[in-house]
Amino acid sequence: MGFFTRLISYMSFGSSHPLRRLATYYAVLLILGFLLFKFVPQFDSLLTGERLARLADPPSLLQDGLSSGQVQAPAADLQSRLMFALSTAFLLLSTLAIMLPVTWVYMSARSGHGHNQSVVQALIVLPMIVAGIVLIVSNSLALAFSLGGVVAAVRFRTNLSDARDIVFIFLAIAVGFADGVHEVTIALILSIIFNFVLVIIWRYDFGRSVLEPTAAAEWTEPLNDLAGKDKSGNKVPDRDLALALTPKKVEALAERFDRVRELLGPNGKKPRYNAIVTIATSDIAEAQKNVEPALDKVTKRWKLDEVVTNTGKPSELYYIVRTRKSVDRDALLTALRTSGNGTIENADVEIGDALAVEKVEEKRERKKQEQDV
Amino acid sequence: MTARWCGAWLGVCLIAAAGCRTRDLSAVERSPTAVAREQRLEKALADRNAGLDGQPIARWVLPAALREISGLVITKSGNLLVQGDEVGEIWQLDYRRGILVKHFSLGDKAQRGDFEGITVVNDTLYMLTSNGKIYQFLEGAEDAHVPFRMFDTGLKNMCEFEGIAFDPSINSLLLACKHVHEKDVRDAILIFRWSLAGDTTTNRLSKLVVPLGNSVLGSNGWKTLHPSDITVDPVTGNYVLLASLEKAMIEVTPAGEVVFVRLLARTHEQAEGVAITKDSILIISDEAKQSPAAITLYKWPLR
Numbered sequence: 001m002g003f004f005t006r007l008i009s010y011m012s013f014g015s016s017h018p019l020r021r022l023a024t025y026y027a028v029l030l031i032l033g034f035l036l037f038k039f040v041p042q043f044d045s046l047l048t049g050e051r052l053a054r055l056a057d058p059p060s061l062l063q064d065g066l067s068s069g070q071v072q073a074p075a076a077d078l079q080s081r082l083m084f085a086l087s088t089a090f091l092l093l094s095t096l097a098i099m100l101p102v103t104w105v106y107m108s109a110r111s112g113h114g115h116n117q118s119v120v121q122a123l124i125v126l127p128m129i130v131a132g133i134v135l136i137v138s139n140s141l142a143l144a145f146s147l148g149g150v151v152a153a154v155r156f157r158t159n160l161s162d163a164r165d166i167v168f169i170f171l172a173i174a175v176g177f178a179d180g181v182h183e184v185t186i187a188l189i190l191s192i193i194f195n196f197v198l199v200i201i202w203r204y205d206f207g208r209s210v211l212e213p214t215a216a217a218e219w220t221e222p223l224n225d226l227a228g229k230d231k232s233g234n235k236v237p238d239r240d241l242a243l244a245l246t247p248k249k250v251e252a253l254a255e256r257f258d259r260v261r262e263l264l265g266p267n268g269k270k271p272r273y274n275a276i277v278t279i280a281t282s283d284i285a286e287a288q289k290n291v292e293p294a295l296d297k298v299t300k301r302w303k304l305d306e307v308v309t310n311t312g313k314p315s316e317l318y319y320i321v322r323t324r325k326s327v328d329r330d331a332l333l334t335a336l337r338t339s340g341n342g343t344i345e346n347a348d349v350e351i352g353d354a355l356a357v358e359k360v361e362e363k364r365e366r367k368k369q370e371q372d373v
Numbered sequence: 374m375t376a377r378w379c380g381a382w383l384g385v386c387l388i389a390a391a392g393c394r395t396r397d398l399s400a401v402e403r404s405p406t407a408v409a410r411e412q413r414l415e416k417a418l419a420d421r422n423a424g425l426d427g428q429p430i431a432r433w434v435l436p437a438a439l440r441e442i443s444g445l446v447i448t449k450s451g452n453l454l455v456q457g458d459e460v461g462e463i464w465q466l467d468y469r470r471g472i473l474v475k476h477f478s479l480g481d482k483a484q485r486g487d488f489e490g491i492t493v494v495n496d497t498l499y500m501l502t503s504n505g506k507i508y509q510f511l512e513g514a515e516d517a518h519v520p521f522r523m524f525d526t527g528l529k530n531m532c533e534f535e536g537i538a539f540d541p542s543i544n545s546l547l548l549a550c551k552h553v554h555e556k557d558v559r560d561a562i563l564i565f566r567w568s569l570a571g572d573t574t575t576n577r578l579s580k581l582v583v584p585l586g587n588s589v590l591g592s593n594g595w596k597t598l599h600p601s602d603i604t605v606d607p608v609t610g611n612y613v614l615l616a617s618l619e620k621a622m623i624e625v626t627p628a629g630e631v632v633f634v635r636l637l638a639r640t641h642e643q644a645e646g647v648a649i650t651k652d653s654i655l656i657i658s659d660e661a662k663q664s665p666a667a668i669t670l671y672k673w674p675l676r
Contacts, residue, residue, distance in 0.1 A: 061404065061406060061473075062434060062466070064431075064434070064471060065432035065665075066431055
């Protein structure tokens, strides 16, 4: 597989563009097919759909009206049996080769929330089974009816959540049918056109309602806030992070943003709060009773932000506070820990520290730049 | 990058185009059943005792598309062409192995008409309708729509035609009448000769009246014969006619003398076409009636 991936990379001139890699894969398939049919002409009938023509057209070999039965054909020799086995194997392998790029497109286009591994595996196996069934049934009405009976006895009912999954399954069945009637060309063309159309639809988000904002449009601002900075100071949004977020996570993230915004205050104004105090305790009610009077003494103002109840480990109380200039970080922590009377397991001051450090660093940088000038 | 991509894809397309093949029937022709059939026919032709008492040596049941089979003709290359009755469609059959080889039709959309017979002059095919119109065309490839020329003999009021053949000795098409409108030739067979050398209807047209007389009609209880097709024996040059209604076959000389009259087997429910090959095989086609349409092969001359 590694060699094959390298071959595709080499032939697509190292391009990572999905359309180019798909085109290269199909080109490799076409060349392999051409070489095979060039040097093993017996496979020709698999490409030209001779069997389908036989099924659709009047039979080429006319019925013998003189003999009560057909003229007894000589028994098939070993060579023809071997050829039959090889052609059947070739058909099934070509089905696999044709369906592989379909699974890649599925995995790309339906990554994340809509991805269903069982559909991917079905896309590979289902067309082979369909091709096998069509090969067995041939043009025998009796066999077709028997198969209908057998299938009716097997309960195979699966609900697919997305219409696009059903489309993939239909394609798998169509490819299986085409290969089953020796129409490898149709199967290949079906796969090529399907894949390219789907990749283009996916790439350009075709069919989206213009009234519905995209995730990118809705979350550009918060994502930019999350973004890191490059050397030039430009914001670099983490696209992978955005793609990995589920709507619930995005909402949770938005709530956090709101909290931080509240913490930092409106632009150009002094923030109402400048630190987050985290209290770890096993007795939330008792800890609250003890800590909150202490907060009244050592902070200008405070607000209970969140209570996280944990099982198996201490629960957490989050307070957002405005510190007093006269009370430094250590004094604040000492006051909180002593007020706990043993109910507090740990206390910490988080954001206020980071903001303070950031401000100090900014000041230092500014001074440096002034000195350089 | 884009230029290299275009170049690479052009190369792939050229290779793919070079790899394209047209389908052929070689697999069917080489199939064990087809080979066995040909061997059986060769054996029957070589066997002196085969085909005695007018026993057929082969019969091929035709598909539903040919249920209204009408005329037959053997081309210069020895291929058997058959035509349907209502639509200008022609099929090639391999009569030795019982294989449907190809199909082509007249005009862009298959021409409709009451086509009754087909014959060949060198490479040119002629089809005749019951009202005396002749369609001229060349043999087409598989599923081809061949262009045609149509000319009217103007004999619509004289009789209803049912068969056509070519007599190379006089370079004329033979047009066999099934129902003669002239009262004085109703107890005879009327064949029009349409010369291919002439340029006007007057100098093209001549008549051959074959009086049947009591020896033919009376002994069989017929009032007249209604030919359904005509062909020329490639060895003797005599005309061989089929009469579907009377289930009879009659051979006459180009001068109009009856050589023999023979009843067809009961299996010929509606014999509509006749042809004789150079390797002495008589082929008779039957429209579908109680049984499906078929062509039946006999050793010629009949014994």
